[in-house]
Amino acid sequence: MPGQSTRDVNGSTSSGRVELDCIHCGLPTPCAFDTDPSTVFCCNGCRGAYDLIHGWGLQDYYALRDQVSGSPAGPAGGEKSRYDAFDSDAFLGDSAPRLQSDGMATAEFAVHGLHCAACAWLIENAAARTSGWQSARVQMSDHTLRVMFDPSRIVLSQIARLMDRLGYELAPLAGKRHDHFRIENRRLLMQIAVAGFCAMNAMWIAIALYAGDASGVEANHRFFLRVIGTGLGVVAVLIPGRTFFRGALASLRTRTPHMDLPVALGLSVGTIAGLASAVSGRGDVYFDSLAVLVFLLLIGRWIQFRQQHRAAKAVDLLLRVTPMHAQRVTTDGATEWVLVDVLAIDDVIRVAAGESIAADGYIVAGETMLDRSLLTGESQPVGANQGDEVSAGTINLVRSVDVRVAATGRDSRIGKVMQSVELAASTRTPIVQLADRIGGVFVVVVTFLALLVMVVWWSSGWELAAAHATSLLIVACPCALALATPLAIAVSLGRAAKQKILIRDGSSLQQLAKPGTLWFDKTGTLTQGRPTVELIFGSDEAVRLAAQIERGCCHPTAEAIVRFVGQGVDTWPDAKSEFFRNGVIGVVDGLTVAVGNVDFMEQQSVLVGDPIFDAICTAVGRHASPVVIGVNGEAVAVVGVADPLKPHAAETIQELQRLGFRVGILSGDHRDIVDRVAVQLGVDSELAHGGLSPEDKLSIVQQRSDGNVVMVGDGANDAAALAAADVGIAVRGGAEVSLQAAPVFIASGELTSVISLIGGARRTSWLIVVAFTVSLAYNIVAVGLAMCGIINPLLAAILMPISSVSVLTLTLLWPTFRAAKERTNS
Structure with missing residues (x-):
């Protein structure tokens, strides 16, 4: 359960009002000074979710949630009639239930509102306690939910409403499921598996051969082990290792030095020399080193591929910020829920208050206020009348309107923003990393030196020349150079993640x-992005009356006033209210209450006296928007609404x-x-x-x-x-x-984390420079020894990991993203 904290609303204990955390979602909730903290809810949705969780005996959810994520869940939403559409296959699309032979049905949905493992635990336990809902499996990696249920006892709309009460929203899956990514990811994993199998078994065979050199082994056994080791090495090089040969060929065709070139040369020379040694029975067989090299480099390729895929998902995610479904108005005036993809130009859709508009168009019936912050960043809602243009992704705040469709999907305004994201991401000049600047020179130098060693030592026999060239290519393998940047960055990313x-x-x-x-x-x-209210002039009772008539409005100012009043709002009797573009008027307990700006007060013939004008000036001076409250034709209070x-x-x-x-x-x-x-x-x-x-x-x-x-x-x-x-x-x-x-x-949302980020980035940059210096120094020494014939292939295979180990040790000891205490003391 979230820890309760108390904050005075106006910064002074004399105000008599404090902020307590909602016991379900943890959001600050203004309430009276003497309010019991165990009864604080920010909305009815949280109250319903809290009662439901405790009714099932799942109170452990709160402890698990706070332990895993350290943060509370978001506020629970209210039930929506649109969940009735979950019983229609036409609405569900790819999420339509599939019947099984035992009479059960399965379906898969996207889930909005998942935060941590505690959310998955709550949903899966809720399924076990719901009649007819056999099981639920939450996939945190892509925020999906797979349900199995008995359609004769429960329907999907009931499951969707139950999820809504818990604070999670179900949505049908999108049509495309990244088939290309799955195929490519599977191919890479299969290559890694083959290379790993070959590397592990080749290492065991190599250990047996090295032990045999010390203790003695029969010739036929030695020949058998050499043949098997050679076979495993050839499989690793020719099947999963062919990726590097393709890169080397491309490097030669484009005349661009690439890290794949010395790797491919080392694999080629090592394979040829190893095969010759295996056939002749003379010389060393070091396919274990080649197989391990292929295995480790393929893992690096797979990690890079995953990062590229994650970046490419940005365009698909942008489409998700607009609704997937809309209420289309039929010729007889009724409405039907349909996929946005099937909407045509000139179709009319109905957008209820609180809903997001699904397509660009113009209003043909009704007037309302729109929250355009998602698209334009405007903190204040804007009015929209019949004939005004509206955009997909904006939220209708006040009342239902009918919109004639003018553009959908990529042709909409937010769709064009999506295309600009795609273009910006693809045309952005890539950062030329230090590894790229040094790597190109290194590749050319190592390749030239390997050929030079072959020529110089050829007169001593081709086996010796090939052995020395192979030793050079193995011991000077660019692993350390290639490892320096990604390893330093990977460690920094992990430490940064601990700081959120x-x-x-x-x-x-x-x-x-x-x-x-x-x-x-x-x-x-x-x-903060969430307006707050401060009472500038008047009484709390006037604000309570204002909250009572504002209760049914989705306008951010109305929600801020209701939050300011706090507890008891949801238990008040319904007030008769009429909403306008710049205010609202209603009747509460026989009193006529008006809430809005000064112009609205004049339109409603509300008398505004000098004290009210003075309070308005005070609000403006505090960088807040003044809202006037009138009762029975006279302005009695002013509140300031601001985004702190x-x-x-x-x-x-x-x-x-x-x-x-x-x-x-x-x-x-x-x-x-x-x-x-x-x-x-x-x-x-x-x-x-x-x-x-x-x-x-x-x-x-x-x-x-x-x-x-x-x-x-x-x-x-x-x-x-x-x-x-x-x-x-x-x-x-x-x-x-x-x-x-x-x-x-x-x-964490904390702006101070930007400072931590930049400090950690600067220390990581220095780490990369130092790691490159260490790896280059190692390579210079190792290459010199290999060229002089001091290092043979066996010793090269042993020395090869040293540079990588040195870079790893340096990286782990380097203070990139320091803990909070260290930053404070430094």
């Missing part, structure tokens, strides 16, 4: 080590500037709001840009006139900018796509 800094592209560390321009998104990045800055935001900006970065703000919010935030944070006004579209942000990020460009954001509107920047950093709380489009994700 997740990095999927290691090259970002080298970019972050160099100063440049660092752009911040505002809403949800520099600010995150803790340590100003300190983070100052430290980044001290480290040499030019820090700026890119926001879709109003220019005046951005200017106020810039003043609070000490950001140069010339670097604070407001009113930007996603395309505008992308254009500014692409202007690389003064070094590296880093983008920090958290919304789908930032996806293209995050992908186009040299380094994109996503922070907690944004859309899923931006977390995938950006190579760095700060899971």
